[in-house]
Amino acid sequence: MNATAAADDLGVRVRTEVERTIQRAIRGVEFFSTAAPHNRGMPREMLYQRGTLKLYRYKPLVGEVYRVPVLLIMSLLNRPYIFDLTPGVSLVEFLLKRGYEVYLIDWGAPRREDSRLVLEDYALDFIPECIRRVAEDSGEKDVSVLGYCMGGILSALHAAVRPEDGVKNLVCFATPINFKGMKLFRNWADRRHFDVDRLVDTLGNIPPEVITQSMDMLRPVSRIKSQIDLWDNMWNDQFVKSYRIFDRWASDQIPFPGECFRQLIKEFMWDNKLAEGGLKLGGLPIDLKNIRVPFLHVIAEHDHIAPSEATRVLIDLVGSEDKEEIVLKGGHVSLVAGPNAIKRMWPKLDQWLEGRST
Numbered sequence: 001m002n003a004t005a006a007a008d009d010l011g012v013r014v015r016t017e018v019e020r021t022i023q024r025a026i027r028g029v030e031f032f033s034t035a036a037p038h039n040r041g042m043p044r045e046m047l048y049q050r051g052t053l054k055l056y057r058y059k060p061l062v063g064e065v066y067r068v069p070v071l072l073i074m075s076l077l078n079r080p081y082i083f084d085l086t087p088g089v090s091l092v093e094f095l096l097k098r099g100y101e102v103y104l105i106d107w108g109a110p111r112r113e114d115s116r117l118v119l120e121d122y123a124l125d126f127i128p129e130c131i132r133r134v135a136e137d138s139g140e141k142d143v144s145v146l147g148y149c150m151g152g153i154l155s156a157l158h159a160a161v162r163p164e165d166g167v168k169n170l171v172c173f174a175t176p177i178n179f180k181g182m183k184l185f186r187n188w189a190d191r192r193h194f195d196v197d198r199l200v201d202t203l204g205n206i207p208p209e210v211i212t213q214s215m216d217m218l219r220p221v222s223r224i225k226s227q228i229d230l231w232d233n234m235w236n237d238q239f240v241k242s243y244r245i246f247d248r249w250a251s252d253q254i255p256f257p258g259e260c261f262r263q264l265i266k267e268f269m270w271d272n273k274l275a276e277g278g279l280k281l282g283g284l285p286i287d288l289k290n291i292r293v294p295f296l297h298v299i300a301e302h303d304h305i306a307p308s309e310a311t312r313v314l315i316d317l318v319g320s321e322d323k324e325e326i327v328l329k330g331g332h333v334s335l336v337a338g339p340n341a342i343k344r345m346w347p348k349l350d351q352w353l354e355g356r357s358t
Contacts, residue, residue: 052108181309
């Protein structure tokens with residue numbers, strides 16, 4: 001490259017960076033002075049309500065649909081709209097366009113009296129009732145259940161105890177089973193200093209800040225890096241829009257039912273009963289070998305919330321002959337939503353479901 005060309009190239013780079021700096025400053029003011037965009041999900045109607053639980057049915061987008069509907073189940077800590085962030089970034093929209101009938105369970109924020117709820121209520125009562133309602137509405141006895149993170153745990157517990165309940169296919173995303181592999185959380189919830197009984201007995205439901213602050217304490221650099229990335233890309237409208245949508249969801253967490261939290265800490269985190277045996281729900285022993293329906297587990301390669309040490313045992317514990325595990329690039333959230341999910345996970349999910357949904 002001659003001197004003139006090099007000078008021209010440098011000039012372009014300087015002008016570009018100056019313009020980006022100006023846009024960062026302008027949009028930085030806009031970012032901090034305006035509210036995050038609200039979720040514009042796909043059209044839906046409420047099919048069933050029980051307490052804070054709401055079961056939604058989404059409006060079909062195509063005329064011909066697969067026989068077997070899909071039921072999405074979220075964790076108890078997060079709002080379920082990660083499945084349906086906004087048109088173009090919505091797993092629900094993708095599934096509807098691919099010809100699936102889609103239903104979703106929204107657990108809602110627990111009330112004071114809901115602090116008594118335990119895993120049995122979710123896995124052996126609420127989920128079976130929602131499956132029954134989906135069957136009534138769709139006219140089909142079968143349903144494909146898709147559970148994310150703790151939603152995957154609840155879905156697996158239900159399928160292990162109620163194999164005859166109409167679950168035709170079971171899909172779990174980033175589902176921790178071996179809690180010895182949850183090293184960050186085990187350090188935080190070490191029984192030597194974490195008084196879960198005092199916490200639950202005093203507060204009832206566990207405020208979401210208890211868990212989110214634990215993540216920040218254990219990975220303090222992550223939040224800082226995220227904010228640096230935002231500033232570096234403040235000139236990029238699409239990046240900022242996407243960041244705000246995801247940040248709003250990540251910040252929109254809900255309390256955790258107290259007795260269920262106590263149960264998870266003692267029986268899962270401390271005693272690791274789900275992976276190593278000995279877990280009972282409602283007096284019934286839990287054995288994941290009882291899951292014999294077609295099963296898919298999707299793991300994120302860089303998941304710090306449900307790392308592979310905690311998730312990879314699930315495929316071996318499940319008793320299904322038709323079972324598959326897929327490891328994809330990405331993190332806990334980008335596995336199911338965003339550009340990474342659109343390119344990687346969503347097509348894989350569709351390929352797996354389509355032949356098992358007729």
